[in-house]
Amino acid sequence: MTDAISPEEARIAAWRSERGRFAGTVKAARIARQSTMHSPVESVAEPEVVEQKPAPMFLRTAKPTDTIEPIKPIEEPVTQPDASPSDYVGLIRSAYERVMRVPPFVRMVIAPTVAAAIYLFGFATPLYEAQSVIAITKSSDAGSNGSTGLLGGMERPSNLTEVFRADEYIKSQALMDSLEIELGLVSEFSGSAIDPIRRLRTIPILSQSKLMQFDRFVESSIDVQSGLLKLNVRAPDKEQAIAISQAVLRNAEIQVSQLGEQLFDNRETLAARMRENAEQQVAEAQAALVALQLKYQEVDPRFRIEGIYARIKDLENQAQELQNEIQMAEVSGVRNKARTDSLIEMESNLRAQIAEERSQLVATSGSSGIPLNNILIEYELASLNVEMAREAVKTAIEAQAATVQEAALNRSLFQVVVPPRTAETAVYPKIPGVLALVFVICLAIFAVFSAVRENRAR
Known part of the structure; x- marks a missing residue:
């Protein structure tokens, strides 16, 4: 099998032939x-030049040898021909052919594994990991005893809501912005301090933001059974990871x-507002009365009505x-007959007085023109409003006191169970595991x- 001569090689061969x-x-x-100089008598004949088409034109019009001056050899610079698209295609094709000569197992398994090893050992940034454990408890939980037995162990911790809040905040853009302002962390991890593969970058074509990659350096997880929050921070330096x-x-x-204080502040504000409204209702009810x-x-229409009923009772007794x-x-x-008539007349007068006293309860009296029983009804309603408003004030005061006590007992306490510490050596990247994974994937x-190629061969 002979290799085909490319156009570039043909052109170079023609140029070398012409130069020769x-x-x-x-x-x-x-x-x-030189022969003419040794025999001056003889006439100098024009040197016979073999007619060749590609020879330079100035050789055809050469002067006699007596007028020819010594010709110095001309040294022309060797110039490289301009590259064309076909040249690049040829180079790519030749490179592809050289790669294809390599056994498939070497180029598909060994080569990627070796390349990954070279990157991990030579370019990857070693990262130290600082681990810490956080517990969020409340003052009211300090004296409570946990449930025992099988069912008691299956109960969820009471502080799980606060733990989830803290976990979501650690994974949020707000924390990343705070760390950027405080430590310049995002700018540092987006630059040359981190190797090109692990550094933070925005990839619009993949809809990837720096926040999605931030868990490479700041990662949190929750143990639902115990209600503990674990924090892992990775950095190129031990002190930096702890900081x-x-x-x-x-x-x-x-x-x-802030979340706990905001919640209880809102509750306290609501309780205080309820108390203010109740006090205002008391004032309005008292003013209406x-x-x-x-x-x-009438200070109290009940006294007047009680007097009327008392007189009616006395008259009825008489x-x-x-x-x-x-x-x-x-x-x-x-x-x-005279005495009997007198007694009858006296009884009749008493009955008339009783009727008159009774009429005072329903008859209009005074400048208002409202019966006494209606006045009593209005007074009773006004008094009832005052009593209800006072009860509302009492309830609001008790609720406010209970809210203040609950805020003091249920305030969230952020406790660091295990302070952040790092190992003596860098734990990332995990070179053996990564190489094993790359090898398995390539294999x-x-x-x-190989299976596809065998099927095609069949």
């Missing part, structure tokens, strides 16, 4: 001039405290006594490629 013919012509002219962990813990503690008293010139005397006189047979791809 030109050198031969110059050499023949120099030999002829970042402390900054994250500080910001998370501030955020959790006083206005009613001034309107009817009328009943007279009625009894009249009946006794009739039964005994004592006929004293799987090679197996699929």
Whole structure:
């Protein structure tokens, strides 16, 4: 099998052939001039030049040898021909052919594994990891005993809501912006301090932002069973990893405290507002009662009604006594007409007074023209409003006191169970695991490629 001659190689061969013919012509002219100098009598004939089409034109019009001056050899610079698209295609094709000569197992499994090893050992930035554990508790949980038994172990921790809040804040853009302002962390991890593969970058074509990649350096997880929050921070330096962990813990503690304070502040504000409304209702009800008293010139209509009923009772008792005397006189047979008529008239007068007293309860009186029973109803309603408003104030005061006590007992306490510490050596990247993963993936791809090639061969 012979390789095809490319156009570039043909052009170079033609150029070399033409240069050789030109050198031969110059050499023949120099030999002829030297022979003429040794025999001056003989006429100098024009050197016979072999007619060749590609020879330079100035050789055809050469002067006689007596006027020919010594010709110095011309040294032309060797210039590289201009590259064309076909040249690049040829280079790519030749490179591809050289790669294809390599066994498939080497180029599909060994080469990627070696390249990954070179990158991991030579270019990857070693990262130290600072681990810490956080617990968020409440003051009210300090004296409570945990449930025992199987069912008690299956119960969720009471502080799980606050733990999830802290976890979401650690994974948020707000924390990343705070770390950028405080430590310049995002700018540092987006630059040359981190190797090209792990550094933070925005990739619009993949819809990837720096926040999506931030968990490479700041990562948190929750143990639902125990209610603990674990924080892992990775950095190129031990001190830097600890400093970042402390900054994250500080910001998370501030955020959790602010959320708890905001919640209880809202509850306290609501309780205080309820108390103010109740007190205002008391004032309005009291003012309405006083206005009613001034309107009817009655401090308490109940006293007046009680007096009327008391007089009616006395008159009824007197009328009943007279009625009894009249009946006794009739039964005994004592006929004293004058006395009997007098008793009857007195009874009649008492009955008239009783009717008059009763009419005062429903008849209009005074300048208001409203019956006394209606005045009593309005007074009772006004008094009831005052009592209800006072009960509302009492309830609001109790609720406010309970809210303050609950805020003091249920305030979230951010406790660092395990302070951030780092190992003596860098733990990332995990070179053995990464190389094993790359090797397995490449081996799987090679197996699929071999199976497809065998199927095609069949």
